Amino acid sequence: MARLVEVKRQVLSKNDRLASKLRRRFAKAGVTVFNLVSSPGSGKTALLEQTLRKLKERNYRVAALVGDLQTENDAQRLRRSGAQVKQINTCGLCHLEAQMVEDQLQDWTLEELDFLFIENVGNLVCPSAFDLGENLRVVLLSVTEGEDKPLKYPPVFISAGLVVITKVDLSEPCKFDEALVLKNLEAVHPGVPVLSTSAHSGEGMDSWLDFLESSRS
């Protein structure tokens, strides 16, 4: 066990160094980078599909990297927005690492982008330890998952720069208690900003887009 901990420490430390290098590279190129993390099925791809489309309408140059254990489905779906999209197939690995991001950037000119979104593997645990060089980590929590999730999975919520509550069009059938989620978020990460959205109904999308725009300045 001690050996595993030591090897993991080395992997994380190597990842952190590469992430710092990526962060400097992104800043120099003037591209703002978001790392989207959540459980499987929290609506990362649905939010991202609308986001890419709407940012293009606002004349931003956008791209996305999409991590999955397998399949090209999400990349295909996101390409319908007209944005540049690449799939990162992790071959079973439970999270993205900075090296996987760097590998995908080789034939992209970052200077030609305003926003880059990285959709992590659906996992509320493991991605929290891996910095990808992003400007901001966005943790999604859907109203279907239960209000206790911040208390049960604190590391990822502590690492969040923004929490986006998703699928709010389902709040009523799910009897979602927003005040309780906000209280639980405040308990594990005091002051973390929170937005509520539905990619389906469009609710909250303008606030999310405004947040993204303001993060450029």
Next chain:
Amino acid sequence: MARLVEVKRQVLSKNDRLASKLRRRFAKAGVTVFNLVSSPGSGKTALLEQTLRKLKERNYRVAALVGDLQTENDAQRLRRSGAQVKQINTCGLCHLEAQMVEDQLQDWTLEELDFLFIENVGNLVCPSAFDLGENLRVVLLSVTEGEDKPLKYPPVFISAGLVVITKVDLSEPCKFDEALVLKNLEAVHPGVPVLSTSAHSGEGMDSWLDFLESSRS
């Protein structure tokens, strides 16, 4: 990276040996063991709460081990059923391992149990590689998560002895396409049995309980 793979291989191999030992011990004691795996918020605890209660009504002796990164909340909730319940706090680890299960069994007399349920950490990736000595691995998939999950997270669905579709009371607002999920499950794990349940409305609970009973014989 090669070192990490080698250390992981050793960890898995050690886990497999201990799981085999546990499986023999469970069989000798006459206790039937289920390992419940799913994304965070798929309804493992809700299903388990009802299951423990109903099995007690049918005069079975039941117990549960509940894995979480943090908090005792789930164990407290499950104890309301009157069953013996212990919380395994993984201190941030993303899955349960056979050693954690064995550690918890020290002061329980397995011969006095008919059913033992192990609720894994909410994670659709990492628990798939760790055998806990269970008789059957039950993978839950809620109707809120999207029909594509079997294709995107194949290892855990391949490892399933049974798939339970949960929260079917939300099928309509989620526009859940059951035929599509069944098709996707069949693509990754042909012939895997599937049940549909709602711990909230009670739908499908009798079939699930009958399945559990029949697995004892």
